[in-house]
Amino acid sequence: MKVLMDWINGRTGFDKIWEALMARHIPEAKGPVAWLYTLGSASLFVFTIQIVTGSLLAMNYVPSPEHAYDSVRYIGSEVMLGHLIRGLHRWGATAMVILVTAHMLRVYFMGSYKYPREVTWLVGVGLFLLVMGFGFTGYLLPWDQKAYWATMVGTNIAGQTPIIGAYVSKVMKGGPELGTATLTRFYATHVLILPALTALAVGVHLFLVVWHGISEPPTRKRDDDLSASGT
Amino acid sequence: MSEPANEEEGMSRKTFLGWAAAGLGGLIGLTLGGAGTGYVLSPAFQKKDEDWVDIGPAKAIKPGKPTKVDFVVRKRDAWTTSEKRSSAWVMTGDGEHFMVYDPRCTHLGCPYRWDDARKQFLCPCHSAVFDVDGQVVSGPPPRPLDRYQTKVVGGRLLILPQAIRGKA
Secondary structure, eight states, rough: HHHHHHHHHHHHOHHHHHHHSOOOOOOOTTHHHHHHTTHHHHHHHHHHHHHHHHHHHTTTOOOTTTHHHHHHHHHHTTSSHHHHHHHHHHHHHHHHHHHHHHHHHHHHTTTTSSEEEEEEEHHHHHHHHHHHHHHHHHHHTTHHHHHHHHHHHHHHHHHTTTEEEEHHHHOOOOHSSHHHHHHHHHHIIIIIHHHHHHHHHHHHHHHHHHHHHHOOOOOOOOTTGGSSSSO | OOOOOOOOTTOOOHOOOHHHHHHHHHHHHHHHHHHHHHHHHHHHHHHOOOEEEEEEGGGSSSSSOOOEEEEEEEEEEEEEEEEEEEEEEESSSSSSSEEESSSSSSSTTTBEEEEEETTEOTTTTTEEEOOOTEEESSSSOSOOOOOOEEEETTTTEEEEEEEOOOEE
């Protein structure tokens, strides 16, 4: 075992990578504040669950108006543990939105987005939008009443954009009406485009997190006179 | 790397958290991996549906003379159902025991017919002849007519339209 590990280390520098990623120094924080630092990792963790469960669901899902609803029902009723896998993906989606939002608020209110971490923040905002995209496109896929009308509302909201609204709405729907082309379009976006972009952005985001290190929790100077600060 | 053992048992907070993370992670991994494995292997545990087809009251089949019955086979394929028109030859001697023949000749699959005058099944393609029990009388067929499983439930005749190779 030792020989094997040494062999791998000698060729990959794995111990150095491990040290940089896992054994790096992080700021000291206690209590609830310390927990706030876990939100990013939690988002990443839920994202991996979404990848696993989503890949499994894709095995039995067909993005066409004839089959979408029935194939989703088939997953829930006929496939062993299908109900659990779909449940994980569905609740994972909700958890994802909550976690990334909480993570973003943490970074914002602690001022962690400031120099030199602006790029980390910007990529993070991109990731937030990608998660919103996942939520919006994934919501249509079960092709039930709720999915249909929610997407109708969503695309109509986009249609309210001044001047280009009509075009935006048509491009989103893949045609003048919400239908077959919308479903395939949303599916391709949900399972191909967004995951690829997200993987890329997560890679950049994590690299920057490790590169800059984690920011300290903000502290208030003890001898500060609040009344004199002018705010 | 040696950690200062600041606990009495000699396990540092860092070591404990490391093990806790590994343990919980392993548990979650096992649960997710197990569920995923079950999901993927699900087809191995699915029972094939036995698609018995109701072809009408058993009394409707007159004893002694083969009757051709048409029926619709509903085949389930995952969440879809396909319908296929099909037929079979039903023969009964006593109105209680039934023989149901696949409607294709065992030579090359042509549809044969019952010749009431000769009391034989005749295939138009290559002059195959079968008797009333499905045995080959003359012609090229390699084996007797294929059969379907049958059962009578509540006075109705049910068949399972999957050919069982006829044996001489």
